[in-house]
Amino acid sequence: MNFLAVIGRVVLRFLEQLGRFTLFTLTSVSHCVRPPIFPRLIGRQMIDIGYYSLPVVGLTAIFSGMVLALQSYTGFARFNAESAIANVVVLSLTRELGPVLAGLMVAGRIGASMAAEIGTMRVTEQIDALTTLSTNPYKYLIAPRLIAGLLMLPLLVLVADIIGVFGGYIVGVYKLGFNPNVYLSNTIDFLEPIDVISGLVKAAVFGFIIALMGCYNGFNSKGGAQGVGSATTNAVVSSSILILVFNYMITELFFSV
């Protein structure tokens, strides 16, 4: 087979995919900002994404905070720098671990369920049915999910930050024998607003990415159960990778000198 033809075909297919994805994103976003919007649907998605993810995100956060305190203690004790532990815990959580871990957990939970739900609607012609009932599927299915993802992830991350710091506090005070007041003041004194804000911005971007990849893969799934299955996988994998990529880029934006 002609080697160049193979390369050409791969590139063409990639560009076609990229174009389709870009078009999908633009159409979806335009439906997010144009009336009518569906408050009921947005509300339901917000409960799904925000409220029902709380246990998962909370558990992730508390153990991350605890292990951060423990690890940094064993490391920092070598330099007699134990007093920096509270600071390390809160900075790592608000800037990095809060948004990234919450994002990855929600990608697994929400991204997968969005792709599966919308994918099933696609293969059972429910999306076609929406259209014939004069309801734009972008407006009805996708815009509410994007808006809810964008709004709920920052809230989740804020909660995760607080729970994570609490986890660090438990280990610091009850296991490592810090004075509670000193630990808390160490936590708060060196914390700048930008640390929290950058984390929340990340969270909003991640929430958008999760919802977008879930919807895109579900919306374009074809071929029955197997198609829905691979749409689900693709949604989780692609959103997880994009989260890590965007995490670096946003950090670069905020903190590079």
Next chain:
Amino acid sequence: MSTPPKIHLENVCKSFGPKDVLTGIDLDIAPAESVVVIGGSGTGKSVLLKCVLGLLTADSGTIEVDGTDITHVAANDRDETNKKFGMLFQGGALFDSIPVWENVAFGLIQGSGMSRADAKERSIETLAKVGLSKDVGALSPAELSGGMQKRVGLARAIAGSPEIIFFDEPTTGLDPIMADVINDLIVACVKDQGITALSITHDMASARKIGDRIAMLYHGKLIWIGAADDVDHSSNDYVDQFVHGRADGPIHMELRR
């Protein structure tokens, strides 16, 4: 034909990649007429329907509804035409996240902006027309049998008082008695209310019962159109073979040996 046609198709072509599915469809459907398109599996019956609905865009040719050219208007951008349409999908395509009554009322609430209370009343009236009681309205679509799902689908299609209804294999997957019940309902809902109907099916009993005229789709073209009563003596070998369900004849199924 003296009255202008409700639906006018002229030389409609559609292909997917190298595969030509429709190669020039000409069809006029008069107001209040019921046309049934018959043809084997995979001959493009569904594609034809979806082109008229706007879920697929024809490559060339003209599709007019009430004299308006809608060939190149995507389904999401043609609200006015969509309001004239009702569609019964092959698998029902009921929305499984909402109860039956809301399914039936969906087009009224989302499409026409009717209040939920009014729409519910209308939905229960419509359910009664297809022989389903008020209690069924509270169930979720997954709790219904296949025949009931079809009836709910029919109720949803007629709830918005459409001028044109499309039926995609209305009797497929039903036992002969339930199939006849559905046929009777279609006749009652469509013929008696002067609705224009375009159906696709390979069930000859259904085609004879619900169609005024029958058209046979073969190799991307309508090779025979005639009154439903004439289908048994069409003097067309292809139609003859299909109507009598014979494996031998001019039509060869593409089987791999």
